Amino acid sequence: MLRGVAAIHKEPIMYETIDRKTDWKMPDAHLPDFLAARVDRYYRERVQETWNGGHIMKGRSPGPDALHLSSNDYLSIARHPEILEAMGTSIRSEGNGMLMSGIFLHGECPQLELEERFARFMHSEASVLCQSGYAANTGLIQSIASPETPVYADMMAHMSLWEGIRSAGAKAIAFSHNDVDHLERQIRRHGPGVIVVDSIYSTNGSLCPLTEVVDIGTATGCVLVVDESHSLGTHGPGGAGLVVELGLTDRVHFRTASLAKAFAGRAGLISCSRRFQEYFKFESLPAIFSSTLLPYEVAALDTTVRVIEKEGWRRTRVAANAQFLRTRLSSLGYNLNGSGSQIIALESGTEQRTIELRDALESHGIFGSVFCAPATAKNRALIRLSINASLTDIQIERIADVCGAIRERVDLGNWPSTRRMQRDPQAADDLSVVKRAA
Structure with a gap:
């Protein structure tokens, strides 16, 4: 499949940022102590201590040119x-x-x-x-x-x-x-x-x-x-x-x-x-x-x-888009943990690192889905990119270019998933899976 060439923006694309800090200390007087303690623990341990008062799921607001890679509408038929x-x-x-x-x-x-x-x-x-x-x-x-x-x-x-x-x-x-x-x-x-x-x-x-x-x-x-x-x-x-x-x-x-x-x-x-x-x-x-x-x-x-x-062309298109991006990201040093499908995960590790990855991607208009505990094991949080049939060649190139440009900013070399791949390339290698699924 032919690919267009898309230059990455020299400066980050700016989007409106909403202050999502939560007043986690405000007690709920209507709850009995046993439940209030459980709710308080969430706000103390996750919102305040792990997310620094913000929220891992709530980053920037997408702008008009944002690429949304969080939808499961793989075949792009939601508005058919x-x-x-x-x-x-x-x-x-x-x-x-x-x-x-x-x-x-x-x-x-x-x-x-x-x-x-x-x-x-x-x-x-x-x-x-x-x-x-x-x-x-x-x-x-x-x-x-x-x-x-x-x-x-x-x-x-x-x-x-x-x-x-x-x-x-x-x-x-x-x-x-x-x-x-x-x-x-x-x-x-x-x-x-x-x-x-x-x-x-x-x-x-x-x-x-x-x-x-x-x-x-x-x-x-x-x-x-x-x-x-x-x-x-x-x-x-x-x-x-x-x-x-x-x-x-x-x-x-x-x-x-x-x-x-x-x-x-x-x-x-x-x-x-x-x-x-x-x-x-x-x-x-x-x-x-x-x-x-x-x-x-x-x-x-x-x-x-x-x-x-x-409309079989939709399956062909999403498979080609995903194959191309998987190959590009692997060549950039990302450990894709054996992905062989339209789901591509960037496993950053801790929730703090994942917030950094989320912010880096979103600053360039790339919006994926944050996965963290209990959807993942502790300290194996990630950003999931769901590829769909409507993405153009230029847009797929843009995703790859952004992921290449932010590697130093997100400290890719020190991610636990990167170190696992370096220790055991065969276990982490997804290229055979990519070829099998193509």
Whole structure:
């Protein structure tokens, strides 16, 4: 792909800065002591001592030329005219519909028809629509695991999967990130159970070695759950995801996804067998005690599936943009921790360093997402750059140029992630992953 040449601004782009200092010392007289102490600890330890009275999530206000790399709208379809038209038509004709739990749905019904549509899209026998990806994951684990069930979770699996394990009262057994040997040792020690992984990990964009994980799960009699939130729509034939791309649909029992990523909507999804579909709707607590999707959400998602299937250029574009930027950032000395996707993480380490990185990027009009505890391990905070299909060649060049220009300002050479890469280049090297994902 041809790349334009974009010179970095000699002086930082200035944006309006809002004073976001918090009066953290003001007590809340209405709270009992045990809760007031917990709230006070947050303001004292994080806001005052770690963030110096500011807030790690609240930096500059973006200007008109800012590049927003915090959205999960990877395919740039949030304002697609066909989707907006479907939403508008539904709102005008149906309003918000009938508000009730999904357990009451039967017969000819748009939401049930959409579940059939998603099943075909994912090459699955059936699917279930949930209120969110979080509800899908917590509800699924709660309905398949019990206190006697070991659940093997990648250490970087999404928090909703961990919450599902807790909700089920199951035994959580972690294994090192993408370490299939460690996974196998854990299963041999504790016995068959449930394996939960992400196909693409949302924190750093690394790809799960799905084929190897599935081989181990099959050999040991485990149930396999793959969260495809960050690969559904962006990967696989027609956007059907990495499980389909790798030919693993008949060996993975459940796939889940948040439709607030590439589908730019607000819902969750589970692929499953038809028999399990019925069981889930009457066993999962989030399914029983939450309302259905609204009619305009169903109409929008139905149209979104068609858009994603037919506009394959969006997947091609986001993949090319991400590949180019990953290669450039690696050459600049950034440790991308195995990113092989549209998610690129700059792991600065402590929260103080991450605030410095945030400010350096934002001073040049680059706005990413801050990830810190509990979304990351302590002292492994980072800025996540979410690449999308609408970024132009010149804009991608601008991101790379800015990251090159700020290296000294952010003390890149002394980041813990940089030192890890220098100690063990093979372990931190992402280029093989980049080539595999291209």
